[in-house]
Amino acid sequence: MEEPQKQEKSLEEAFEELDALAERLEEKGISLDESFRLYKQGMDLLQFCSRQIDTVEKKMLQIDENGEISEF
Numbered sequence: 001m002e003e004p005q006k007q008e009k010s011l012e013e014a015f016e017e018l019d020a021l022a023e024r025l026e027e028k029g030i031s032l033d034e035s036f037r038l039y040k041q042g043m044d045l046l047q048f049c050s051r052q053i054d055t056v057e058k059k060m061l062q063i064d065e066n067g068e069i070s071e072f
Helices: 011-025 032-059
Strands: 061-063 069-071
Touching: 011 032, 032 061
Parallel strands: none
Antiparallel strands: 061 069
């Protein structure tokens, strides 16, 4: 039986998650283990955001009829 495909989150959703993680990291009384877990989760989200932004930038470049790359 195949698992349903996991739909990738949007860049906006990732930014919202990063904001929520930052707020949780600022809470008083957070354990060191929890802060490390949240930090790791945030770094993973940052890598995702970076890849998404790179993809958008590449899509915005166009090759013209002379083979020149120009911005869209």
